[in-house]
Amino acid sequence: MEIYQASQLARLRHPSLLDIVEAMEESRTVITFVTEPILASLANLLENTKNLSTVPNDIKNFDLDKLEIQKAC
Structure with a gap:
């Protein structure tokens, strides 16, 4: 299975997916981003x-x- 990079996740727009509020940061071991409240x-x-x-x-x-x-x- 292909692993999506953070930049690819940020481009997803769909009403059933979380909105990304803050830009993503990606390293070799961690992907971080801020979403709407859950x-x-x-x-x-x-x-x-x-x-x-x-x-x-x-x-x-x-x-x-x-x-x-x-x-x-």
Whole structure:
């Protein structure tokens, strides 16, 4: 499998992908970049919260619509 370079990831634009806020830096062992804030993982929003010590209210009260669940967006 081909590994994408940081510059290639920055060019991806799709509503289901994270927006990159800050420019990327790449070294031989690390790729770093800043994205938009992440509320939770999809698993957490689907009520798989066993990996969380406390469940934030934002996750408890978050409602996915049927299309979001079906498309996993």
